Amino acid sequence: MRNPNPTLVEDVRSRVAAGMNVRLGPLAKFAGLSPTALRLAVERGDIKVIRLGRNILIPHHEAARLLGMEAA
Template identity: 45%
Template structure:
């Protein structure tokens, strides 16, 4: 898995839609469409779609250790 993605998840930051798509083995368009349908919670920051870390962790099926 991408180191930037793992760092964002550890630091509880938002995750770029493209990074999440790559980690899930999906197309970025597929992620954008799932966001549009409301299947994935996300926030738009300017033109960028950002998925909250807790949502990305759930989709990836991982749990982070408590700090």
């Protein structure tokens, strides 16, 4: 898989560091996963999410855990 877009990497990293929620798609790209794989992990209950209508947001502490970062 190609390296993620540097702007995307910085956006995801800065949002997690700032304690903000992250969308599923950008987090999947940053983590080197497919959105489908991440969505399946959500359906299994491996990752807790916030659902707003059709939008799936990953809380910053879950994203930090997934990426191996310290939560803010």
